[in-house]
Amino acid sequence: MDLVSPHPFWLLKNGLLNEYPSLPGDVRCDVLVLGAGISGALISHGLVRAGLDVVVIDKRDVACGSTSASTALLQYEIDEHLIDLTRRIGKRDAERAYLACHGSIDTIERLAFEVGARCTFRRRPSAYFAAKQSDVAILRREGDARRAAGIVADFLEEEEIRAHFSFSRPAALISTQAAQLDAHRLAHTLLHDSAARGARIFDRTRVDEFVPGTREVRLKTDTGHVIRASHVVFATGYESQDFLPRRVVQLKSTFALATERVTRFPGWWKQCLIWETARPYLYLRTAADGRILVGGEDVPFRDPVRRDRLVESKTARLEKRFRELFPQIDFKVDYRWAGTFGETKDGLAYIGQIRQMPRCHFALGFGGNGITYSAIAADIIREALAGRRHPDAHLFRFDR
Incomplete structure (x- = not known):
């Protein structure tokens, strides 16, 4: 399934930053990470630094799925208000979930600086x-x-x-705890750093067979190569639903545009991130080069063809709404695209294991917090593989 429309902004802007081969033969490893987007990049980087032998594969080119289409507003807010989440899961756990997302922004900033991707991350206030x-x-x-x-x-x-x-x-x-990111570039930088530390990364490698076991997980690619791993991490977004016994997510299509470079932003306080209480909500940010990114107009996902037919009309509405908010900002739309994301019943990600699939770990960062959830998942899964339980793991379990 196509996760994004044919012209996602970040892929066109950055190009193919690093190249990786397809899997050339059979391989064994401690951990196989399925998915080489920002989620897989964050998770594999943490596992490699923990001393594990890691293999990363993706059926596409690296970071060419949802990561290439993400508008990457980094916010601690969950799509469910704290007051509503408190009614669902209790005050203590709701606060822990919000604080985990709050702290993940600091984690992502630290990682971006450590791997030399400082330019991909920029602090901004957020206005809701x-x-x-x-x-x-x-x-x-x-x-x-x-x-x-x-x-x-x-x-x-x-x-x-x-x-x-x-x-x-x-x-x-x-x-004040918010930021904006080039998730596509950061994913490439993290994977490049992981490869330098010993990770083996293969793209354009599709898994056809999957056999979980009590001692190892065995996978077979469409070219007949076999991967044997002590553990597997699914970082494939809503496509992981195919491996789960029940549906845990509702699919939505979202639409976005990026302008040409803008030099003046009259009426836009501190070029803050902007979103709203309406559902679906409009969301706005700027990029490091002065472009403006506008997203929203979400609708239930039907199929990629129907989604892509809506790109022109939906982004025209986004442009109209932006001009109503900021009539003094002179801009021209440069790119228009669409993407698909998953939405859970409570706005929380699904991170962890299910009984039916031993040695398999899922990192499903759904909703508007995909990147921050991925940073949390990296910590939870690293602790699980070390035989320790993360104090926030229960917040994101499948049987909650």
Whole structure:
């Protein structure tokens, strides 16, 4: 299945940063990571640094799936409000989930600096706007809940918003723990660093047979090569659903555009990340080179052909909405594309194992927090393979 439309922005912008061969023969390893996007890159990097013999494979070229289409707004917020998540899973666990996402942004920043990909990461504040007057009370309670959990969240009144932005909204929450990322470049950089540390990376390698066992997992590729691994990590996004006994995700199509380079941003306070309480929500960011990225207009996923037919009309609506918000910003749309993502019932990722598949670990970072969830998954899976239980593992288990 095609995860993205034919012209994802990051792949066109960056090109093929590193090349890897397809699997040339049979291989054994401690851990096989299926998927070489940002999730697989973060997980394999952590495992290699822990001293494990790691093989990474992907049926596409490296980072050419969802990673190439991600708008990569890094936010600790889960798609489910903290106050709503508290009602679902209790105050303690809801706060732990939010704090885990909060801390993952620091983790990603540290990794980007360590592997020489500093340019891919940039701190920005985040503004979460009330889409309508009835959302103001929700934002007040949400801000109170976050502050009680130890998270900085400033409440802006309507007059303060008008002073900072070229538009008005009834209220907003401002967060300082947020960033923007070139996930495609960071994935390549992490995999390159992992390869230098001994990881073996193969792309354009498709698995046709999969046999889990109590001592090892055996996989066979479409070219007949056999991979034997002590453990397998699935970092293949919603495509992992094919291996699971029950459906855990609803698929959505999202649409995005990128402008030509812009030099002035009147009415856009600190070029902050922007999103809103409406569902589906509009989301905005800038890129390091001055481009503006706008996303949203999500719809249920049917198939790639229908999704791609909507790219022009959906991104035209995104462009119209942006011009209404920022009439003084002069820009021209350069790229338009679409992608597919998964959405869970509670906004939380699925990370861990299932009883039916011994020695298999899943890192399914669904929703708007895919990258931050992947950083959390890297820690949880590394601890599991070392025989230790991560204190947050229960938050993301399949049987929650």
